[in-house]
Amino acid sequence: MSEIIFELKDVWFSYLGKFSALCGVDLTIAKGQKICVIGANGSGKSTLLHILDGLIFVDYGSVKFLGKELKEKSFGDENFSKDFRRSVGLVFQNPDVQLFCPTVKEDILFGPLQLGIDKLEIESRFEKLVRFLDIRHLLDRSPHQLSVGEKRKVAVTSTLIMNPDVLILDEPTDGLDPLTTRHIIDLLLEENENGKTIITSTHDLHIVQEISDCVYVFSQEKKIISSGSPDKILEDTKLLQDNNLIHIHRHKHDQTTHIHPHQHLEHHS
Ligand SMILES: Nc1ncnc2c1ncn2[C@@H]1O[C@H](COP(=O)(O)OP(=O)(O)O)[C@@H](O)[C@H]1O
Numbered sequence: 001m002s003e004i005i006f007e008l009k010d011v012w013f014s015y016l017g018k019f020s021a022l023c024g025v026d027l028t029i030a031k032g033q034k035i036c037v038i039g040a041n042g043s044g045k046s047t048l049l050h051i052l053d054g055l056i057f058v059d060y061g062s063v064k065f066l067g068k069e070l071k072e073k074s075f076g077d078e079n080f081s082k083d084f085r086r087s088v089g090l091v092f093q094n095p096d097v098q099l100f101c102p103t104v105k106e107d108i109l110f111g112p113l114q115l116g117i118d119k120l121e122i123e124s125r126f127e128k129l130v131r132f133l134d135i136r137h138l139l140d141r142s143p144h145q146l147s148v149g150e151k152r153k154v155a156v157t158s159t160l161i162m163n164p165d166v167l168i169l170d171e172p173t174d175g176l177d178p179l180t181t182r183h184i185i186d187l188l189l190e191e192n193e194n195g196k197t198i199i200t201s202t203h204d205l206h207i208v209q210e211i212s213d214c215v216y217v218f219s220q221e222k223k224i225i226s227s228g229s230p231d232k233i234l235e236d237t238k239l240l241q242d243n244n245l246i247h248i249h250r251h252k253h254d255q256t257t258h259i260h261p262h263q264h265l266e267h268h269s
């Protein structure tokens with residue numbers, strides 16, 4: 001098996017000591033894997049991703065990054081902190097959290113300049129991403145004046161430009177049109193082919209098959225209720241329905257009303 005990037009054992013977390021957000025999570029992520037975390041609203045997906053990005057720290061249990069315990073005090077070590085921030089990048093669920101510069105261009109360049117990444121490398125990645133995500137016309141605008149979809153593209157760009165080994169994306173295609181979704185997935189798949197580890201949360205079942213080789217399903221109890229290949233998970237209608245990932249659809253044929261699970265998943269041969 002390839003190198004283990006993250007290893008979580010019996011992880012518990014609550015906000016302000018009273019709002020449970022993760023209740024006993026075990027998870028192992030190896031280098032080069034594509035991991036997808038799915039679950040209903042409030043099942044703990046964002047909390048897990050924030051823990052993996054070293055933004056919050058567990059109440060109980062252990063989180064290891066490349067074999068080293070990931071604790072608040074680990075970030076007191078400047079070398080560790082810099083290495084970790086270079087290796088792991090998160091695209092937040094809410095792009096407003098990520099964008100704060102006066103212009104889109106400054107926002108995209110802020111992170112890599114801060115980390116001291118080679119200027120030529122920054123320029124070439126900048127050009128590629130701007131072209132690929134079609135955001136050239138947005139570069140001089142204020143990030144706060146953009147639509148949600150435009151903001152998300154800028155947020156994805158500002159993380160990808162840092163070229164992290166591990167890419168964590170919290171609902172990266174939420175609010176995006178189909179073509180933009182396609183472009184983002186293509187970018188992620190290309191990064192993965194280049195050896196990057198991709199960890200995505202979503203409740204858009206359309207994208208699960210492509211962006212994962214292993215899926216973890218979070219339940220309302222804020223723990224992993226099932227895991228496995230995307231084929232195995234997407235076939236399990238009861239699991240998806242019980243965890244609010246597909247809804248019951250009501251429609252009429254002639255005069256009869258039918259009620260059945262509706263996944264919005266097209267099957268292509
Ligand atoms: N800042 C916060 N303060 C208090 N509770 C929070 C906060 N953020 C999330 N929670 C709670 O933690 C649980 C998990 O939330 P979250 O990780 O955001 O779930 P998801 O990303 O799956 O929607 C939810 O019950 C949510 O209400």
Ligand SMILES: [Mg+2]
Nearest residue numbers: 045046093170
């Ligand atoms: Mg979330």
